[in-house]
Amino acid sequence: EDQVTQSPEALRLQEGESSSLNCSYTVSGLRGLFWYRQDPGKGPEFLFTLYSAGEEKEKERLKATLTKKESFLHITAPKPEDSATYLCAVQDPSEGSNYQLIWGAGTKLIIKP
Amino acid sequence: EPEVTQTPSHQVTQMGQEVILRCVPISNHLYFYWYRQILGQKVEFLVSFYNNEISEKSEIFDDQFSVERPDGSNFTLKIRSTKLEDSAMYFCASILPANTEAFFGQGTRLTVV
Numbered sequence: 001e002d003q004v005t006q007s008p009e010a011l012r013l014q015e016g017e018s019s020s021l022n023c024s025y026t027v028s029g030l031r032g033l034f035w036y037r038q039d040p041g042k043g044p045e046f047l048f049t050l051y052s053a054g055e056e057k058e059k060e061r062l063k064a065t066l067t068k069k070e071s072f073l074h075i076t077a078p079k080p081e082d083s084a085t086y087l088c089a090v091q092d093p094s095e096g097s098n099y100q101l102i103w104g105a106g107t108k109l110i111i112k113p
Numbered sequence: 114e115p116e117v118t119q120t121p122s123h124q125v126t127q128m129g130q131e132v133i134l135r136c137v138p139i140s141n142h143l144y145f146y147w148y149r150q151i152l153g154q155k156v157e158f159l160v161s162f163y164n165n166e167i168s169e170k171s172e173i174f175d176d177q178f179s180v181e182r183p184d185g186s187n188f189t190l191k192i193r194s195t196k197l198e199d200s201a202m203y204f205c206a207s208i209l210p211a212n213t214e215a216f217f218g219q220g221t222r223l224t225v226v
Contacts, residue, residue: 049213
């Protein structure tokens, strides 16, 4: 069964303390890996799409990388406003899946001032 | 900036009652989705809709669920006879196929009592 696993479940950092979040996947044939940010009581907000091993994307303090089995979301010098749950999802590799996403459980990131 | 709009933000209903959750996707998007997120659990795919018909649905999307695009702008999810376990956040999303970024609405919190 296709799986998306995120670790850690929760991460507390001091402001300015860099770290990485992990997303490992076991889908057979990756069509796309997505990172979203979710604030409490809100819908997921798109951050990045990665398609192939070695690909990297950056946005402000965030950088997403991809290997054949996992993706990392690196956060550099985070600020309290980066506190959120970060969700990883992969596109269902089955034929005709029309961008159906399989989601991880998320990493809850708390940045303390 | 274009956004997906969902109404109501919160719906409380009695078990066995019918509810309709409404979504206005981004106007030039072509694929529409419903996802749900039970409190503390992963986001789960329910259904995708394209060209005025369901293109995919999950095991969760059983006969009590239906979707409609009645007027070319609204996209609705109907739950015919709600159960306690239907309590969740329901998210609508839309996507322009040339772009893999799915835009999510803010969600409707459904509470079945």
